[in-house]
């Protein structure tokens with residue numbers, strides 16, 4: 435690319451660069467047309483395309499999804515525009531400076547062009563810094579601790595989930611059991627999955643813990659995912675805003691049945707949330723059940739086997 439660009443300044447051995455590039459105005463118009471077409475394609479498309487094919491069906495699924503979606507879509511628009519410009523310049527060089535019928539030997543070879551070298555280094559650096567800055571600002575705002583109305587201590591275990599709720603001074607828990615996917619490809623495990631209930635419109639703090647190995651808490655529709663590390667508590671703060679059922683899963687390969695470490699999230703009204711809590715057992719199931727995934731359900735597992 436370097437030498438190709440440099441030849442623009444030189445008189446080639448047989449054909450001048452001005453002859454090769456043709457009208458500069460028309461090249462400029464072509465680039466503008468490409469950018470314009472891209473912008474049109476992006477604005478005139480489906481709701482799915484407008485959210486950049488992200489899995490958060492509603493823009494405001496949680497209080498963070500709109501900002502995350504905007505960052506994602508705007509980043510793609512920026513990189514596509516940069517891509518079109520870069521590919522356009524490459525294509526222009528390939529066509530304008532191609533070898534012609536009567537050309538003989540090599541074109542004049544050049545080693546350095548300082549302004550171009552600085553340009554190539556500075557522009558990508560600025561681009562990366564701009565992306566980093568936007569990303570950093572967004573992440574900081576999402577991860578800012580919030581004094582939450584609902585606190586759920588989520589404990590991941592090979593290969594299911596326990597949920598310890600603290601709400602209005604009461605402590606409740608649900609102990610999940612591993613899902614068993616049907617090997618014949620038929621559906622039907624959804625109802626059997628552990629369910630995390632969250633009240634719509636209430637601030638929620640998720641304390642993410644692990645009972646054994648590293649897992650990862652992921653609700654694709656919430657556009658957030660965070661590791662669950664033994665001995666360390668990570669936090670997610672969010673407000674679910676749209677009632678409905680969402681899929682949840684472990685996103686860190688955590689052993690043989692990682693693929694069956696699934697759960698449901700039900701975002702419900704506050705009344706329904708209270709009704710669901712009332713059905714659960716009192717208290718929390720804490721570290722005493724670490725490495726004993728099913729003990730809370732009356733199943734005692736021998737340690738060190740099959741793990």
Ligand SMILES: [Cu+2]
Pocket residue numbers: 590648649650684685686687688692695
């Ligand atoms: Cu896992």
